[in-house]
Amino acid sequence: MSEQLDSAAYYHIAYRRHRIMNPLDDNRFLAIAGQCDLGSQSRVLDIGSGNGWPALLLMREWGCHCTQVDVSAQWTEQASALFEEAGLSALTDIHTMDARQFDIGEAEYDLALCLGTAPVYGGFADALDVFARAVSHDGFVIIGEPSARLPLPKRYAQYLQMLQWEIHGERQLMNIIDKKGFELLWNLRSTRDEWDRYMGMQWKAVSDFARAHPGDEAAHEFLDWVRDEQEVYLRYQRHWLDWNVMLLRAV
Numbered sequence: 325m326s327e328q329l330d331s332a333a334y335y336h337i338a339y340r341r342h343r344i345m346n347p348l349d350d351n352r353f354l355a356i357a358g359q360c361d362l363g364s365q366s367r368v369l370d371i372g373s374g375n376g377w378p379a380l381l382l383m384r385e386w387g388c389h390c391t392q393v394d395v396s397a398q399w400t401e402q403a404s405a406l407f408e409e410a411g412l413s414a415l416t417d418i419h420t421m422d423a424r425q426f427d428i429g430e431a432e433y434d435l436a437l438c439l440g441t442a443p444v445y446g447g448f449a450d451a452l453d454v455f456a457r458a459v460s461h462d463g464f465v466i467i468g469e470p471s472a473r474l475p476l477p478k479r480y481a482q483y484l485q486m487l488q489w490e491i492h493g494e495r496q497l498m499n500i501i502d503k504k505g506f507e508l509l510w511n512l513r514s515t516r517d518e519w520d521r522y523m524g525m526q527w528k529a530v531s532d533f534a535r536a537h538p539g540d541e542a543a544h545e546f547l548d549w550v551r552d553e554q555e556v557y558l559r560y561q562r563h564w565l566d567w568n569v570m571l572l573r574a575v
């Protein structure tokens with residue numbers, strides 16, 4: 325497996341067909357966000373906001389204001405176009421930058437979203453420190469984080485180690501939540517179908533891209549990566565990893 329893969333370029337292709345860019349369906353995301361008492365006065369912060377789909381769902385449903393931060397201009401431009409088309413541009417401000425440089429202020433938000441982007445801050449525990457500052461008293465955090473069904477098969481554990489991908493067990497996540505001064509209110513675990521769909525959309529997008537660019541060396545490297553990923557996914561990830569979207573509130 326190539327360790328030189330340009331993962332940003334890969335994900336720009338692999339996520340081209342996604343709406344929400346994580347393995348949770350829109351309706352389930354709306355169900356968890358529906359617990360946050362959002363309204364037209366609410367302010368939401370989305371870190372690693374991707375193509376803007378989660379914010380679009382919230383703005384459409386509750387008319388809240390969404391601040392979005394993503395390092396990739398490809399995604400922020402796509403998000404701008406999406407909001408423009410939906411007539412929602414006035415409800416958002418979009419920042420194309422590394423989230424670590426973004427000034428989150430103090431207690432300015434009613435809800436902070438971190439869907440698959442805790443590694444930006446160094447991991448789950450460090451991200452909770454940031455969000456503890458970002459949200460107001462009584463504010464909420466919705467954080468998406470994988471968990472492992474421990475103990476993992478040795479080969480899979482070695483693979484994750486090679487990628488420097490630290491995945492906690494569910495119990496460890498709960499300990500961190502307690503230690504960081506949050507209470508866990510909801511935890512939606514993605515179903516097998518949601519996982520399969522999320523992965524399949526990546527594989528198909530990469531395959532479509534390689535077919536459309538037959539002479540492109542990178543496209544073929546991405547296809548090789550997909551084949552490796554498929555094996556890891558079908559042998560291990562699908563059985564040993566859960567995707568959790570958790571609703572937290574500071575104690």
Ligand SMILES: C[S@@+](CC[C@H](N)C(=O)[O-])C[C@H]1O[C@@H](n2cnc3c(N)ncnc32)[C@H](O)[C@@H]1O
Nearest residue numbers: 344345346372373374394395396422423439440
């Ligand atoms: C898996 S996608 C998730 C997108 C979105 N949260 C969702 O669930 O639909 C991860 C996003 O994090 C962004 N990202 C990665 N590193 C970042 C950083 N240092 N600062 C801001 N965004 C970052 C990527 O560009 C990508 O859009």
